[in-house]
Amino acid sequence: YRQQIKTFRLKYVFLAAKIIKTARYVIMKLSENYPYKGVYEKCLV
Template identity: 45%
Template structure:
């Protein structure tokens, strides 16, 4: 969790406990829509943590994977 916190989460979210991060990022209702090329998460328009979710997902996508 410490690497996830350091590399992916925003500065505001880095200060929060694991339970709070799990509540805000993982325990949300979403509809998974699959098309021919993409998998899309559709969040409710009233989701209070939508911006944090998409920012974290974008940061995960930008990580440079180094395989040895």
């Protein structure tokens, strides 16, 4: 059970991203090497 929670946190809570705010947009830039980048791109589009 504990391993499942840790896996969830590593996949979906901890992000290797940078948040950039402009006057009109909030942009989240993911690292090129982030293993679940495709999942986040599908969810955010």
